[in-house]
Amino acid sequence: xxxxxxxxxxxxxxxxxxxxxxxxxxxxxxxxxxxxxxxxxxxxxxxxxxxxxxxxxxxxxxxxxxxxxxxxxxxxxxxxxxxxxxxxxxxxxxxxxxxxxxxxxxxxxxxxxxxxxxxxxxxxxxxxxxxxxxxxxxxxxxxxxxxxxxxxxxxxxxxxxxxxxxxxxxxxxxxxxxxxxxxxxxxxxxxxxxxxxxxxxxxxxxxxxxxxxxxxxxxxxxxxxxxxxxxxxxxxxxxxxxxxxxxxxxxxxxxxxxxxxxxxxxxxxxxxxx
Amino acid sequence: xxxxxxxxxxxxxxxxxxxxxxxxxxxxxxxxxxxxxxxxxxxxxxxxxxxxxxxxxxxxxxxxxxxxxxxxxxxxxxxxxxxxxxxxxxxxxxxxxxxxxxxxxxxxxxxxxxxxxxxxxxxxxxxxxxxxxxxxxxxxxxxxxxxxxxxxxxxxxxxxxxxxxxxxxxxxxxxxxxxxxxxxxxxxxxxxxxxxxxxxxxxxxxxxxxxxxxxxxxxxxxxxxxxxxxxxxxxxxxxxxxxxxxxxxxxxxxxxxxxxxxxxxxxxxxxxxxxxxxxxxxxxxxxxxxxxxxxxxxxxxxxxxxxxxxxxxxxxxxxxxxxxxxxxxxxxxxxxxxxxxxxxxxxxxxxxxxxxxxxxxxxxxxxxxxxxxxxxxxxxxxxxxx
Numbered sequence: 001x002x003x004x005x006x007x008x009x010x011x012x013x014x015x016x017x018x019x020x021x022x023x024x025x026x027x028x029x030x031x032x033x034x035x036x037x038x039x040x041x042x043x044x045x046x047x048x049x050x051x052x053x054x055x056x057x058x059x060x061x062x063x064x065x066x067x068x069x070x071x072x073x074x075x076x077x078x079x080x081x082x083x084x085x086x087x088x089x090x091x092x093x094x095x096x097x098x099x100x101x102x103x104x105x106x107x108x109x110x111x112x113x114x115x116x117x118x119x120x121x122x123x124x125x126x127x128x129x130x131x132x133x134x135x136x137x138x139x140x141x142x143x144x145x146x147x148x149x150x151x152x153x154x155x156x157x158x159x160x161x162x163x164x165x166x167x168x169x170x171x172x173x174x175x176x177x178x179x180x181x182x183x184x185x186x187x188x189x190x191x192x193x194x195x196x197x198x199x200x201x202x203x204x205x206x207x208x209x210x211x212x213x214x215x216x217x218x219x220x221x222x223x224x225x226x227x228x229x230x231x232x233x234x235x236x237x238x239x240x241x242x243x244x245x246x247x248x249x250x251x252x253x254x255x256x257x258x259x260x261x262x263x264x265x266x267x268x269x270x271x272x273x274x
Numbered sequence: 275x276x277x278x279x280x281x282x283x284x285x286x287x288x289x290x291x292x293x294x295x296x297x298x299x300x301x302x303x304x305x306x307x308x309x310x311x312x313x314x315x316x317x318x319x320x321x322x323x324x325x326x327x328x329x330x331x332x333x334x335x336x337x338x339x340x341x342x343x344x345x346x347x348x349x350x351x352x353x354x355x356x357x358x359x360x361x362x363x364x365x366x367x368x369x370x371x372x373x374x375x376x377x378x379x380x381x382x383x384x385x386x387x388x389x390x391x392x393x394x395x396x397x398x399x400x401x402x403x404x405x406x407x408x409x410x411x412x413x414x415x416x417x418x419x420x421x422x423x424x425x426x427x428x429x430x431x432x433x434x435x436x437x438x439x440x441x442x443x444x445x446x447x448x449x450x451x452x453x454x455x456x457x458x459x460x461x462x463x464x465x466x467x468x469x470x471x472x473x474x475x476x477x478x479x480x481x482x483x484x485x486x487x488x489x490x491x492x493x494x495x496x497x498x499x500x501x502x503x504x505x506x507x508x509x510x511x512x513x514x515x516x517x518x519x520x521x522x523x524x525x526x527x528x529x530x531x532x533x534x535x536x537x538x539x540x541x542x543x544x545x546x547x548x549x550x551x552x553x554x555x556x557x558x559x560x561x562x563x564x565x566x567x568x569x570x571x572x573x574x575x576x577x578x579x580x581x582x583x584x585x586x587x588x589x590x591x592x593x594x595x596x597x598x599x600x601x602x603x604x605x606x607x608x609x610x611x612x613x614x615x616x617x618x619x620x621x622x623x624x625x626x627x628x629x630x631x632x633x634x635x636x637x638x639x640x641x642x643x644x645x646x647x648x649x650x651x652x653x654x655x656x657x658x659x660x
Contacts, residue, residue: 058533084535092533098526102442112534115437160530 009071011036011168011200012057017066019052026052029227030066032219034202039194039214041234042204044221045249050204051095051172053221057202058170059087070168088116091161095172097153099145105132105156106141112163131159135189151182158189169193171203175210183207187214208252212238220246286341288314292323298331300324300363302354305339308347317350321357333358335369348377355382420617424547427539431548436540446549450511454557457506462561465498466490466568474577483577487587490569495596499561501648503554504607508640512615515546516636519619520629528620538620547612554608558601595660603651607644614639 010033017030026049034040042050055061057068059075068075070086078086099108109128113119119127129141135155137148145153154174161169171190175183187210193199205211211218211234218237220230222245230237230246238250248254288306295301302323308314315323324330333354340347351367351374358365367375397405430436473489519542522528531538566588573579615636622632 060529060532087533088535090533092530094526094530096525098530100527100530101522101525102445111439111536115534115536164534 010034011038011071012040012202013067013069014057015067015069017053017056017068018064019049019056019061020064021052025226027221027226027228030219030221032228032231034200034217036200037194037198038217039190039201039203041211041215041218042202042221043206043211043218043234043249045206045223048221048223049226050206050221054170054172054202054204058090058092059083088112088164089167091164091166091169093154093157093161093169093171093174095176097145097150097157099153099156099160101145104142104144105137105148105159108145108156109160109163112160116164128159128163131162132156134162135159136185151178151186154178154182154186155189158186162193165197166199168200168202171201171205173205173207174203175205175207180209183210190214208250211250220249286312288312290315290319290323292327292330294327294330298329300327300330300333301336302333303336303339304347305337305341307342308340308350309342309344310346312342314346314350316346317353320350320354324354324357324361324363330363332364332366334366337369337371340371343371343374345377348374348381351378352381416621417617420620421613423537423539424543424613424616427537427544428547430540431544436544437536438541438545442541443545443549446546447553449514450507450549451553451556454506454510454553455560457510458503458557458561459564461502461506462494462499462564463568463571465502466494466565466570467572469493469498469565470569470572474572478577483573484579484583484587486569486573486577487579487584488591490573491566491588491592492596494562494565494569495592495600497600497648499558499565500600500603500607501644503557503561503604504611504644505641507550507554507557507608507611508614508637508644511550512611512636512640513633515612515615516619516622516632517629519616520622520632523620523622524624524626524629543612543616543620546616547609550608550612551605554604555601558604562597562600599655599660603648606647610643610647611640614643 012034014033015031018028019026019030030053042053044050052061056063057075062076067077073082073086075083075086099105100111103111106125106128109131110124113124113127114121117124125141129138132138132141135158137152137155137159140148140152140156145156148156158171158174161171169190174186174190178186190201190203191214194201203210203215215234218230218232218234219228220237220243221227222229229243230241232241234250237246239247241247241250286306288304288308291303291305293301293303302320306312306314324333335351351370355365355378367378370378427436469490470486473486474483477483477485477489519528522542528538528542531541570581570584570588573584574581618632618636618639622628
């Protein structure tokens with residue numbers, strides 16, 4: 001076996017990324033890579049800036065410093081036109097679904113198709129119906145977003161994100177506000193997409209069940225130090241991360257029986273009493 | 275004694291008693307009901323009891339007579355703990371009901387994050403001025419950028435390259451055309467009537483009633499039709515635009531447009547702006563006709579002019595230029611209303627009150643700009659003598 005091909009370039013390479021709102025630092029010095037076909041999880045406690053990192057990756061928020069490389073191209077260093085062309089290779093599911101409320105589901109999915117393809121309106125309608133059926137929404141083509149439930153809106157949002165058969169799908173808290181069964185179905189759907197289309201998937205979430213069942217790579221952001229404190233496979237991080245905070249997070253706070261914790265009198269008393 | 279909650283059992287009043295012993299140990303006896311609806315001494319009561327006993331170095335609770343408690347009691351305990359910490363008194367919570375102990379533990383489990391608490395400091399005058407200036411610079415820059423983008427969008431539209439949904443345009447047309455007719459009708463007739471009344475009182479004194487027709491026609495054609503429709507559209511349509519776009523901002527719908535490579539400027543702002551550009555001249559002409567009709571009602575109905583007299587006088591008093599100039603101003607005001615509404619909507623923050631603010635400031639901005647621009651037009655035309 002002499003013929004060793006070099007490993008393929010990672011799909012997304014983030015180096016030395018700083019994110020700020022004005023003078024307020026959200027996250028600093030982020031460096032991580034997302035391989036092709038990865039299900040990559042951006043995790044961390046509430047308010048640590050996960051969604052802001054996502055916004056930077058999808059082209060909505062320029063970084064204060066650092067580099068985001070998608071494939072062969074420097075994403076934020078590129079001309080705006082080139083960046084917009086690259087953004088068409090992304091599908092994004094927003095936290096709230098963000099379906100366009102003045103359009104039906106079919107129109108929501110069909111709008112990008114109509115814009116970036118030469119299909120006839122009838123074909124677009126067919127294709128939109130197909131994408132909606134992939135997420136289990138057959139028959140709802142002519143419903144408006146306000147007429148369907150939150151879980152259905154999320155799924156319709158995925159259908160729209162998949163409209164242009166993107167290379168990378170970004171999900172912002174996909175299972176937030178869903179019941180356990182819907183959120184399990186959503187996880188299955190995400191895995192199915194990865195298996196069948198080979199799409200690279202980046203997910204912002206803190207839903208542990210999802211993290212372990214679908215994620216194969218991850219980065220952990222810390223709200224206190226405002227930087228990343230771990231990267232890797234979430235299951236391995238759970239068991240072997242050198243960082244207490246990461247293990248505690250991934251074990252729902254259970255890895256710290258020996259915690260010396262907040263040592264006020266009251267806590268000890270309470271523990272003694274219970 | 276009146277019950278605050280009729281139908282409920284009368285509450286036992288919460289009471290407090292501090293026993294200080296020789297060795298500095300204090301026992302805080304708490305009895306009765308300590309709930310939101312009962313009259314308990316509260317944190318203040320506990321504090322003053324502790325303050326009163328100077329010698330106390332450690333404190334325990336005695337709660338066997340405590341019949342009911344809720345979070346007001348826990349809050350009082352927490353405050354006492356804080357106070358005790360400052361005064362160096364040791365506290366043993368063992369005497370509290372176990373539920374209350376757990377709540378206290380829960381409340382103090384996560385230490386306050388450093389720097390999270392907002393310090394309310396008031397800026398000095400210079401700081402406030404400086405911040406105001408920086409804010410002003412920021413918003414001016416954003417406004418100028420928006421104007422530039424809107425101009426580019428219009429230019430792209432004029433060469434047929436702008437992308438937006440025709441449906442959106444038609445919906446906007448309907449909202450700012452047919453649906454605005456009733457209120458434009460009402461306001462225009464009333465303005466015509468009022469102008470005629472005001473003129474009639476003066477003109478009658480020297481028998482020149484016939485000139486009421488001139489007064490109404492010129493005032494409507496040159497000023498009132500454009501200004502009044504502009505202001506009506508600011509209140510009706512500008513506010514609606516700001517609220518629509520603001521809500522889309524809250525729902526991340528505008529982000530969704532951006533990431534899919536649709537320009538919100540072309541997709542959202544352009545159809546609305548075009549709708550107003552198309553509809554404003556029509557509304558202005560309509561307002562002119564109805565205003566003159568209102569004037570005629572007063573002139574013919576109350577001042578003894580004949581309809582023919584009034585008509586001829588009106589036709590002779592207004593030149594085509596006056597009329598066209600008024601309609602032109604109407605178009606400009608329409609653009610102002612559309613831009614102000616969309617600008618404030620797109621810049622809206624992501625909360626319910628921010629959307630409300632966006633709608634308010636869109637209306638204020640439109641009306642101010644309409645009046646200022648109208649003043650400019652008046653100055654310029656009088657200098658040019660037209």
